[in-house]
Amino acid sequence: MPTITVEGEQAFECEDGKKLVLAIEDAGLDIMHRCGGQARCTTCRVEVLSGNVPPISEVEIEALEEPDLIEHFRLSCQIRVENDLTIRIAKRGHIEGIAVGTRPSD
């Protein structure tokens, strides 16, 4: 099983092929996701500090729009975990004061 390390917080194991946003949430960590994993809201974005993830998709590029965001962030709802990763979560519901949206599908 891959290990996901959230910088400065905790490390946890993740089922192979699980969506990153769900792995983070199921580990008890706060991560925003507002559009149900449809690659529209970009609130689930993370920085991948180490580890291999699939190449960024056209859907992610279109959603992130800004070159600076595309360069530094990935949408955790679009990544299936296959390797150990170290990440940084960009947006937290408790900080933003916004309730998370519908849970993305498996």
Ligand code: FES
């Ligand atoms: S882009 Fe909305 S949950 Fe990922």
